[in-house]
Amino acid sequence: MSEFRMPSLGADMEQGTLLEWLVHPGDTVHRGDIVAVVDTAKAAVEVECFASGVVEQLLVEPGAKVPVGTPLATIAGEAAPPAAQTPPAAAPEPGVPALSPPPQWFPPLRHLARQYHVDLASVHGTGPSGRVTHADVERAAAPRRRVSPLARRIAAELGVDLGAVTGTGPGGAIAAGDVRHAAAARIAEPAPPKPEPSNRAAAMRAAVAALMARSKREIPHYYLTESVDLGRAVDWLTARNRHLPVPRRLVPAALLLKAVAVAAAKVPDVNGFWVDDRFAPAAAVNLGVAVSLRGGGLVAPAIHAADTLDLDQLMARLRDLVARARAGRLRRTELSDPSLTVSNLGDQGVDSIIGVIYPPQVALVGFGKIADRPVAVAGLIGVRPTVTATLAADHRATDGATGARYLHTIAQLLQTPEDL
Template sequence: MPSLGADMEAGRLVEWLVKPGDTVSRGDVVAVVETQKGAIEIEIFEAGTVRELTAALGDELPVGAPLAVVVAEGEAAAAPPEPAPEASAAPRPAPEPVVTPVPPPAPPAAPAPTPSDAAPAPTLPAAPAPAPPDAAPAPTPAQPAGGLRASPAARALAEARGVDLSALKGSGPGGAILYADVEHAAAGTPARKPAPMAEMRKAIAAAMARSKRTIPHFYMTQTIDVELVMTALEARNAEAPPEGRILLGALLVRAAVRAARAVPEMNGHYLDDRGFVPAEAVNVGVAIALRGGGLVAPALMDAGAMTLAGIMAGMRDLVTRARAGRLKASEMTEGTITVSALGETGAEAMAGVIFPPQVGLVGLGAPQLRPWVVDGAVVPRRVVTLTLSADHRVSDGRTAARFVAAFAEQVQTPEEP
């Protein structure tokens, strides 16, 4: 079980997408787990052949527990195959080689969030399957209206226990029916555990409290004239079909990505035992508010290699999958800096809490029409206020000022996507 995101310590296995004998490649999604923040897809980080599934559907597994045995090509089998175990709360040890999504040797090793402050962080790859430039996937189609969304494990349990899925109201992201929902319905009793949304609040509370307890935040703010870029975007979008339109949010994310490349002290993870570990790739986290409450901040992997159009497509895909509860574990753990924007309407500034173990968060208010001095005259201009939250263990005011300046320069420079 890979790291699942800050302060999430366990997940329930709800779907296997491979079986013994299947060949797998690095980056393949092999399983789905339910977490405090909804369903997350588990990728594999080594190529080979699946020899054994050591975890059973329905198992609640701690981070670090083995899920499967995968034998690399040419590698000798370490032990004879055994049948998959019955579901149990405590997975038994698996023979070597165990391929939970473990890190490849390629540097830089970006850390996973630690379950506690004292625990050493395992390492994770910077990007398990880097997308080529502009290869951001098209948004995943949503489920058909009126269709029931439930994991195979939830469906199987419903069939076995005679539970009518159509009578259930899913409590997962996007209304998805979770394994736990079927369990509770089958028992005919209210949930023994807190509802998933309460679980999400617990996860957020743990991560944010740890952040504020351990990261000495400081903040740097600048209000930036975005009139030229917004005018350029509006003109461009007026000529483009909906699929080709670009939102201001994508432009702001790209500015943050480029600023992170220019100021690497803001892009990476802080580890208790190693200090700051800069990341080579910019995996920019994008904060997405969920309608039922709570939020997720999945990362757009290797966004530094993407064009503006690629970032826009990637953001659409992340939002669509966040709504449907189909984010990947790597997206939840390997962000190197996060952008949290208030959208196109609303408050003018936001000073955010850094998402550990990252060391910077870019908070962006909604555009505001303000009197502005341009060439010695006061004129109406649309402006956006950037507030950079930075980790004082890693950076100081001068470094933060360089980031803010780099961001402002990017945002104020209209260019073709």
């Protein structure tokens, strides 16, 4: 038997609030399944389990705030391996009736099914061993779930349950006006008190401020900056995007993130953690990306193995991560294991950013806005798009020479964007 415990979702987390269980006693779970939603001072986080087996008992009720490490549930035995690794079942002995396997579904789908009032037990599963997939739930809910993309976005922002919205569009499709009408009607109904967004943002800022104060107190920071010529990168990006549909176009941030990740693989001393008075290199470049939240606050979830992704994959991961961060649906691993963080405030108009390292990481890269500036090119003055890259690094793990090599590697990689 194993225990599923309240995880640590960052160096500054001491306790968390269990918001929702996505499993029930008797459910079979596998390592990596999302089983609960936990609220920290920064975000609501989807939490995966570390063991496979059968959920025996849920020890903590939703709404309870408990310290990190508190047992939340017990998991008994080992779950059966996925169907792809399971040999065909033996034929039943004569005279012994065959037992039908119970319906199965991936735990994260419970939340989706509840939202749209779909009975999972009645859904025909097309996944391994008949398990219900996301597509199966969508098909089962299709008659009542035709939703325009704008309506879906507004529903997420206003917290409207689309399953309870009546569509007035063609064939009963849900339009943006239907969502707004449902939100307005809900305002008139009595509702349990919720924390004000300003309170949530204030709590988040307080948590971040406490961690940053600790960082400045304990970490001997040093700072380096380099002005990077992005002329070739911008030209390449413009040519690449010219004939592509909007969803497939790259933004400059994708090039900057990829260069940071590849450079970290080449200069691994900046990619890791300071733990127990020594540097522990990270096994992969899990790039933390600082994301500002609606209503205030900041989180820095990770794009895992960012140096191994091509630019299209990295762009897709970036869009997904930002959307889920702002919707409050991040996952445990995305918050607990970034090995190097990037803060890009260029869209806010700042020229450069001098960051504070997020412990136990040992470095943070900052980018300002991309702007046309006068530079010397081949002995002549020219105007080129440039960006100021800044490195904040931990002097216990690296020195200025290593930091300079890392920043210069980023600059060099951005001169050949086609190779990123």
